[in-house]
Amino acid sequence: MFSNFRDLSFDSEAYVLYKNNIVPTGNKNEKATYTLDAYAFGDIMDIIGNESEISRVLSILPPDYSRLIQGSEAKYRAAVYQTYTRIDGDTLAFLKEYTYDEHFEQITDLKELVHAVSRFVKNSAEYNINTPQTPAGEDYLRYFLTKSRQGYCMHFATEATLIFRMLGIPARYVTGFSVNVASDQVGEWVHVTDRNAHAWTEIYIDSLGWIPVDVTPTAYQNHSDTSGDGASRQTSVPPISSSSDSSSESSVTSSAPDPESSAAFSEETSQPAVPVEDSFELPGWVYIVVIVLLALLAVLFRRKYLAEQRRKLFAQKNTNKAVVCAWNYIEKLKAFGVNPDKSIYSIAQKAVFSRHTLTEAERKTVVDFAKEKAEELDKNLGFLKRLIFRYIKGLY
Numbered sequence: 001m002f003s004n005f006r007d008l009s010f011d012s013e014a015y016v017l018y019k020n021n022i023v024p025t026g027n028k029n030e031k032a033t034y035t036l037d038a039y040a041f042g043d044i045m046d047i048i049g050n051e052s053e054i055s056r057v058l059s060i061l062p063p064d065y066s067r068l069i070q071g072s073e074a075k076y077r078a079a080v081y082q083t084y085t086r087i088d089g090d091t092l093a094f095l096k097e098y099t100y101d102e103h104f105e106q107i108t109d110l111k112e113l114v115h116a117v118s119r120f121v122k123n124s125a126e127y128n129i130n131t132p133q134t135p136a137g138e139d140y141l142r143y144f145l146t147k148s149r150q151g152y153c154m155h156f157a158t159e160a161t162l163i164f165r166m167l168g169i170p171a172r173y174v175t176g177f178s179v180n181v182a183s184d185q186v187g188e189w190v191h192v193t194d195r196n197a198h199a200w201t202e203i204y205i206d207s208l209g210w211i212p213v214d215v216t217p218t219a220y221q222n223h224s225d226t227s228g229d230g231a232s233r234q235t236s237v238p239p240i241s242s243s244s245d246s247s248s249e250s251s252v253t254s255s256a257p258d259p260e261s262s263a264a265f266s267e268e269t270s271q272p273a274v275p276v277e278d279s280f281e282l283p284g285w286v287y288i289v290v291i292v293l294l295a296l297l298a299v300l301f302r303r304k305y306l307a308e309q310r311r312k313l314f315a316q317k318n319t320n321k322a323v324v325c326a327w328n329y330i331e332k333l334k335a336f337g338v339n340p341d342k343s344i345y346s347i348a349q350k351a352v353f354s355r356h357t358l359t360e361a362e363r364k365t366v367v368d369f370a371k372e373k374a375e376e377l378d379k380n381l382g383f384l385k386r387l388i389f390r391y392i393k394g395l396y
Contacts, residue, residue: 073207080204084170087162094142095166104167113167114203114213121160121215126150153216157199160215170204174212299391306394314367319358323351326366330373332395336381338373 087095102120107113128150134143141162144155157173164171178198181190202210313325327348330340347362378396381389390396 073209077204077206080170084172084204085165085168087165091141091162092166095163098145099163099166104163110169110205113169117160117163117167118213118215121156121163122217124159125155127152127156127217131155153199156215156217157201160201160213164201164203164213172202172210173199174202175199178214303391303394307396314370319360319363320351320354322363323348323358323366326363326370327351329370329395330366332393333370333373333377336377336385336389336395338377340369344369 099120102116104113104116107116124145126149129152131148131150131152134140134148138147141158144151145159154175161171161173176198177192177196178200179190179192179196181188198214198216200212200214200216202212205211310325310329314322316322316325327344330338330344330348344366347358347366350356350362351358351366374396377389378386
């Protein structure tokens with residue numbers, strides 16, 4: 001969606017801003033340059049509830065621009081609280097009972113509350129990348145928390161999103177890619193694959209925006225550590241979407257995934273698709289071998305099919321048609337040097353033009369001639385011609 005920044009309305013979560021929307025220069029070809037502040041996962045918790053950090057970010061901007069952003073954010077904030085705190089009544093009742101002993105509602109400090117919820121979710125079940133699908137008819141969240149007691153990032157992110165909403169904190173389920181890089185890789189290209197696919201929760205912090213909260217247990221980090229120093233966090237969930245959530249149309253229900261998370265569930269069962277790590281990526285040469293084998297099987301099947309069709313045509317009740325079919329076969333054998341004598345040709349002519357029905361003896365004469373000549377060819381042809389005769393032409 002394209003929008004003039006000064007008339008920005010938050011009926012969508014994605015905008016493209018041009019420099020002349022903010023500071024008109026008169027030069028349509030001038031490129032805009034933007035500076036972005038980014039935070040590492042380990043630093044994000046320090047931002048929550050930190051008014052001085054929020055003020056620092058806003059102070060970087062020109063005063064007029066800062067006021068524009070704050071005004072626009074206030075409009076967006078209202079939409080966020082209206083949309084991303086929705087939760088189905090049954091799910092709300094279940095989670096209130098499930099988290100009753102944690103007394104989350106008594107924690108007034110936002111940062112402490114986020115820490116408490118994160119710890120609770122991480123310890124609510126065992127991390128297992130091979131977790132089976134939720135049985136048909138079972139509620140996804142309830143089955144995970146009360147029966148299965150095992151899951152991967154999608155399960156934990158769903159739980160955290162709904163608990164935050166229960167507590168009145170705007171939250172959304174997000175799928176994308178999670179990659180940690182070493183300090184010497186900053187500014188360099190990083191290779192990202194489906195193995196980096198991940199799901200997490202984002203909560204909205206007033207005046208700042210959406211903040212990622214990763215509640216997947218430590219087992220996931222250890223399981224996927226490839227850096228040798230614990231820095232690289234990779235996981236495996238279905239690479240359904242690489243973008244953050246943008247849906248905001250309906251409330252969360254206990255029997256179906258939240259619209260913010262629906263992309264991560266299979267369409268038929270409302271259950272998470274099989275993790276990528278469960279599938280085995282075959283080398284390219286294997287596909288080539290499989291294709292070649294299938295092609296060979298197709299050729300063999302075709303040869304067998306044509307032979308069976310010839311047998312049926314030669315043996316059909318109508319002797320005239322049977323002889324015509326045998327003659328057509330002999331015509332194809334001519335390309336390999338077969339020359340039928342006049343008696344065979346005469347019977348074939350009779351089959352085509354005579355109104356009389358051929359005898360079984362006449363049929364046998366032509367059919368036997370065709371079969372004998374084909375057998376002789378197959379024995380006497382060279383290797384390459386025999387391959388063509390048998391498998392390409394399908395004549396024997």
